[in-house]
Amino acid sequence: MFYREAGEFSTTYKDDSQTFPIKFDRWRYYFVLFVAVFVIPFMVNDYWVNSIFLPFLIYAIAAIGLNILVGYCGQVSLGTGGFMAVGAYACYKLMTSFPDVSMFVHVIIAGAITAVVGVLFGLPSLRIKGFYLAVATLAAQFFLVWLFNRVPWFYNYSASGQINAPERDTFGVLITGPNTEAWAAYLFCVVFTIVSAVIARNLTRGSVGRKWMAIRDMDIAAEIIGVNPLTAKLSAFAISSFFVGVSGALFFSVYLGAVEVGEVFGINKSFLVLFMIIIGGLGSIFGSFAGAAFLVLLPVALKVVGVDWLGWPTDIVAHLQLVIVGALIIVFLIAEPHGIAQLWRVAKEKLRLWPFPH
Amino acid sequence: MLDQSEGYTTADGRKIGPVVMEMKNITLRFGGVEAIKDISFDIREGEIRAIIGPNGAGKSSMLNVISGFYVPQEGQVFYQGQPRPPMKPYQVARQGIARTFQNIALFEGMTVLDNVMTGRLTHMKTGLFWQSMWKGRAETEETVNREVAEKIIDFLEIQAIRKTPVARLPYGLKKRVELARALAAEPSLLLLDEPMAGMNVEEKEDMSRFILDVNDEFGTTIALIEHDMGVVMDLSDRVVVMDYGKKIGDGTPDEVRGNQDVIDAYLGVAHD
Amino acid sequence: MSEAFLYTVEVFLNGLMAGVLYALVALGFVLIYKASGIFNFAQGVMALFAAMTLVGFQNGQVPFAHLINATFGLHVTTFGWNLHSTVAVFLTVLVMIALAWAVQRFVFRHLVGQEPIILFMATIGLAYFLEGVADLMWGSEIKTLDLCWAVGACLPQGGNLWIEQATEGLGGEGFYGFFIDSLDIVAALVAMVLVAALVAFAQYTKQGRAMRAVADDHQAALSVGVSLNFIWILVWSLAGFVALVAGIMWGAKSGVQFSLSLIALKALPVLMLGGFTSIPGAIVGGLIIGVGEKLFEFLIGAPFLGGATENWFAYMLALVFLVFRPQGLFGEKIIERV
Numbered sequence: 001m002f003y004r005e006a007g008e009f010s011t012t013y014k015d016d017s018q019t020f021p022i023k024f025d026r027w028r029y030y031f032v033l034f035v036a037v038f039v040i041p042f043m044v045n046d047y048w049v050n051s052i053f054l055p056f057l058i059y060a061i062a063a064i065g066l067n068i069l070v071g072y073c074g075q076v077s078l079g080t081g082g083f084m085a086v087g088a089y090a091c092y093k094l095m096t097s098f099p100d101v102s103m104f105v106h107v108i109i110a111g112a113i114t115a116v117v118g119v120l121f122g123l124p125s126l127r128i129k130g131f132y133l134a135v136a137t138l139a140a141q142f143f144l145v146w147l148f149n150r151v152p153w154f155y156n157y158s159a160s161g162q163i164n165a166p167e168r169d170t171f172g173v174l175i176t177g178p179n180t181e182a183w184a185a186y187l188f189c190v191v192f193t194i195v196s197a198v199i200a201r202n203l204t205r206g207s208v209g210r211k212w213m214a215i216r217d218m219d220i221a222a223e224i225i226g227v228n229p230l231t232a233k234l235s236a237f238a239i240s241s242f243f244v245g246v247s248g249a250l251f252f253s254v255y256l257g258a259v260e261v262g263e264v265f266g267i268n269k270s271f272l273v274l275f276m277i278i279i280g281g282l283g284s285i286f287g288s289f290a291g292a293a294f295l296v297l298l299p300v301a302l303k304v305v306g307v308d309w310l311g312w313p314t315d316i317v318a319h320l321q322l323v324i325v326g327a328l329i330i331v332f333l334i335a336e337p338h339g340i341a342q343l344w345r346v347a348k349e350k351l352r353l354w355p356f357p358h
Numbered sequence: 359m360l361d362q363s364e365g366y367t368t369a370d371g372r373k374i375g376p377v378v379m380e381m382k383n384i385t386l387r388f389g390g391v392e393a394i395k396d397i398s399f400d401i402r403e404g405e406i407r408a409i410i411g412p413n414g415a416g417k418s419s420m421l422n423v424i425s426g427f428y429v430p431q432e433g434q435v436f437y438q439g440q441p442r443p444p445m446k447p448y449q450v451a452r453q454g455i456a457r458t459f460q461n462i463a464l465f466e467g468m469t470v471l472d473n474v475m476t477g478r479l480t481h482m483k484t485g486l487f488w489q490s491m492w493k494g495r496a497e498t499e500e501t502v503n504r505e506v507a508e509k510i511i512d513f514l515e516i517q518a519i520r521k522t523p524v525a526r527l528p529y530g531l532k533k534r535v536e537l538a539r540a541l542a543a544e545p546s547l548l549l550l551d552e553p554m555a556g557m558n559v560e561e562k563e564d565m566s567r568f569i570l571d572v573n574d575e576f577g578t579t580i581a582l583i584e585h586d587m588g589v590v591m592d593l594s595d596r597v598v599v600m601d602y603g604k605k606i607g608d609g610t611p612d613e614v615r616g617n618q619d620v621i622d623a624y625l626g627v628a629h630d
Numbered sequence: 631m632s633e634a635f636l637y638t639v640e641v642f643l644n645g646l647m648a649g650v651l652y653a654l655v656a657l658g659f660v661l662i663y664k665a666s667g668i669f670n671f672a673q674g675v676m677a678l679f680a681a682m683t684l685v686g687f688q689n690g691q692v693p694f695a696h697l698i699n700a701t702f703g704l705h706v707t708t709f710g711w712n713l714h715s716t717v718a719v720f721l722t723v724l725v726m727i728a729l730a731w732a733v734q735r736f737v738f739r740h741l742v743g744q745e746p747i748i749l750f751m752a753t754i755g756l757a758y759f760l761e762g763v764a765d766l767m768w769g770s771e772i773k774t775l776d777l778c779w780a781v782g783a784c785l786p787q788g789g790n791l792w793i794e795q796a797t798e799g800l801g802g803e804g805f806y807g808f809f810i811d812s813l814d815i816v817a818a819l820v821a822m823v824l825v826a827a828l829v830a831f832a833q834y835t836k837q838g839r840a841m842r843a844v845a846d847d848h849q850a851a852l853s854v855g856v857s858l859n860f861i862w863i864l865v866w867s868l869a870g871f872v873a874l875v876a877g878i879m880w881g882a883k884s885g886v887q888f889s890l891s892l893i894a895l896k897a898l899p900v901l902m903l904g905g906f907t908s909i910p911g912a913i914v915g916g917l918i919i920g921v922g923e924k925l926f927e928f929l930i931g932a933p934f935l936g937g938a939t940e941n942w943f944a945y946m947l948a949l950v951f952l953v954f955r956p957q958g959l960f961g962e963k964i965i966e967r968v
Contacts, residue, residue: 012501013500013501013504013505013508014497014501016504017497017500017501017504074747076747076750076751123953124949124952124953127952127953128952128953128956129956130747131669131747131750132902132956134747134750135898135899135901135902135948136902136945136952138895138898138899139942139945139946139948139949142942143941143942143945145941146938146939146941146942150935150936150937150938151936199490202489202490202491202492202496203486203489203490205492206484206489206492206496206500207475207479207484207489207499207500208486208489210468210472210475210476210479211476211479213468213472214465214468214476214479216465217464217465217466217467217468218463218464218465218466220427220463221459221463221464221465222465223446224425224426224427224448224450224451224457224463225448225451225456225476225477225479225480225540226451226452226480226543227448227476227479228446228448229448235486239486267892267895271754271758274754275755278751278755283467310700311700312700312701313700315696315765315770316696316700319762319765319766319770320766322758322759322761322762323759323762323766324762325755325758325762326755326757326758326759326760326761326762327755327759329751329752329754329755329758330737330752330755330756330759333741333744333748333751333752334737334741334752337744337748
């Protein structure tokens with residue numbers, strides 16, 4: 001009853017290839033956008049922004065990026081943490097070198113630099129496949145973290161080896177640094193997240209998206225029908241790394257403000273983002289959001305239940321979290337390899353017919 | 359002997375044009391094994407050319423040479439009068455050669471429509487930037503190519519399963535979708551690797567009708583491998599017969615039928 | 631002989647010893663991969679889990695003590711006994727077999743026939759799960775591991791005096807002889823015995839033959855009456871045993887802690903070098919990586935690049951190598967077909 005598509009017919013191919021061909025979905029999408037941009041900024045406080053909204057928005061960008069590579073193009077990468085570090089350090093160098101330039105520009109250029117690095121580490125994908133490639137991307141992970149740890153130029157020779165985000169603004173509003181207003185940081189990230197999602201959607205529904213999926217499903221056949229594996233794979237690496245770099249830049253500059261590379265962008269970060277897309281749904285933009293939301297909320301929920309209600313020490317809760325995340329990954333891979341996105345799709349199918357399923 | 363430049367007219371009155379593709383003295387080895395030994399033949403514009411032979415004769419290898427997947431150690435491929443340099447399979451595809459596979463090679467994670475649209479990829483040129491914008495160039499290009507794809511879908515009568523994921527389809531339909539994907543490229547030369555393998559009589563009839571229709575309506579040149587002799591003799595204009603990597607016969611179905619080597623190869627003869 | 635050369639030789643020898651340990655972990659990977667096509671990312675965590683369990687048994691720790699205390703407000707920590715090493719090792723082997731059964735029963739039985747990459751990701755989930763369970767069970771603090779069978783018959787610690795004395799003076803006055811960890815020597819010997827035993831097992835026993843049959847073709851093996859389930863549990867048990875040995879050696883060297891499972895990730899480039907399916911490949915690959923990273927650090931990394939290049943050298947080496955030879959040193963050639 002909630003959901004009717006009877007009477008809706010696409011009369012042109014243009015209508016048929018919309019993201020939300022059903023009117024109800026379309027309106028809901030506009031509503032969510034409206035709330036995200038015009039309502040939430042005026043209602044949130046520091047706690048909500050810093051512990052939920054910022055990590056969610058930023059991880060969603062990273063998850064979209066990784067999903068393009070893994071979910072759409074089928075190239076498994078375990079180097080996400082390293083590429084996020086590239087975005088963070090590029091952003092840091094830009095912020096300190098060009099203090100007067102808007103943060104928007106910095107973040108986008110940081111993404112572009114990460115894209116170049118991503119292509120570089122994506123080159124081996126032309127020769128090696130599957131988990132050979134997954135392990136090869138570990139080289140990127142370990143090498144990049146080492147690089148930012150050991151080469152002082154990257155952290156401007158600071159004594160602690162950390163990088164700290166200086167105060168920078170965009171259109172006169174502070175975006176980074178300790179004096180940033182919660183709504184400004186939120187709004188800045190939400191713009192990046194929405195634009196990233198729209199771009200990712202546009203790319204994946206068009207010809208380049210089909211090239212990626214063709215490579216994913218059967219690379220040899222893809223090549224024989226005219227897909228150049230070189231450009232297809234490298235474009236996936238470039239675009240994926242661009243998004244991951246943008247998220248790394250935001251993660252450092254807007255969210256954390258200070259970063260020690262081994263701690264923040266270590267291999268666990270790579271796994272975390274990979275888990276987001278497995279749980280959320282491989283090959284789905286919505287799934288990237290769902291997975292990011294899930295894994296951002298899970299520790300918060302566990303902390304509330306375990307520490308605040310049951311009074312357990314935090315280390316037990318942290319260990320329990322490992323157990324739960326690990327188990328969830330396995331459960332999802334067994335029961336629903338397409339993740340939350342697929343559960344959502346099935347629920348919609350059911351709702352469409354409810355309450356008369358026959 | 360057929361006239362090399364002019365072409366000929368078939369028994370049913372179709373005009374066959376000049377040579378489109380010519381294989382000259384092709385030899386292909388895998389390690390020490392010679393899969394193809396010094397084979398030459400040609401394919402003319404508008405004709406249906408069959409390659410037949412017992413299992414292991416090197417037919418599929420031959421098709422792989424044509425589509426650029428294998429590079430022969432010796433010999434030269436001429437395409438539209440020009441010697442073709444060794445090139446990657448995707449470059450061959452962009453020259454207008456499309457194919458289907460013996461073991462269906464569809465993209466299982468995509469819908470039928472998306473699979474057919476992948477056949478249009480060689481015709482879609484919009485850059486990444488415009489695609490990321492969607493509105494404008496990318497959308498226009500998508501719509502134009504969608505029209506072509508829909509025409510093929512219509513032609514092969516698979517409208518009803520347009521949005522079905524390929525993985526859910528039965529075997530016969532998958533074969534048809536694969537043909538649709540190849541046709542969507544609007545190829546000048548279509549290679550079919552056992553299009554009727556594993557089909558029942560009705561499905562074979564359907565497939566034969568589609569192949570003839572494609573040849574008839576779009577004027578597509580077709581080279582096919584097939585085991586069903588009845589089908590081959592009915593469909594094809596000229597037949598190449600291979601055995602143990604060698605060519606043992608070449609000509610119209612009737613000529614081939616009368617060839618003693620061919621009869622030996624199929625019925626078996628004592629090798630000494 | 632010049633001193634610089636002798637130091638290089640010392641680094642080389644130490645690299646060989648480290649390489650043996652890498653090979654040991656890599657062996658666990660190869661076993662599982664050959665028999666089930668699963669690339670077991672959790673092998674490192676299994677080594678950690680085994681070592682923690684062993685220490686826990688030795689010290690008579692109560693499993694899940696923290697959790698029990700937090701839930702019921704108790705203060706239990708130990709049973710108050712210290713188990714003999716032999717008993718503790720035996721019990722740990724039993725635990726690893728139980729783990730093998732559980733992994734097979736609850737995870738991979740449900741994933742039969744899935745794509746390899748899905749299985750791979752499942753093992754990453756398994757790694758997280760196991761790590762969490764190990765921490766909950768035995769606590770996450772760093773533990774020392776020491777195996778003793780009798781007074782004085784412990785796993786050795788420190789440099790090997792005999793080698794040190796034998797080589798003293800080779801380079802003139804200032805050279806004190808090669809420093810090689812005695813533990814590394816023991817580890818190398820154990821690893822060699824283990825490899826020999828595994829090869830013999832695979833070649834000459836009935837179960838070994840069944841294992842190789844499964845590795846070749848699941849369907850065919852099933853049709854001649856091999857129980858896939860049994861073989862997979864067997865293989866995971868063997869891998870668990872190998873993990874235990876690796877865990878003991880590494881744990882005794884640098885303490886039982888989380889980083890142990892990361893060191894085990896070094897086995898991945900070893901595999902890429904050696905090829906996933908080859909036992910000799912795992913050994914040769916391990917030695918190449920061990921020697922390569924130590925020499926690189928000594929000759930180039932520490933003097934010119936700021937050190938700690940061991941973190942990535944192995945991966946980079948494997949990456950560059952793979953670009954030229956995608957199937958690894960000993961792997962079977964990949965033939966693409968349509």
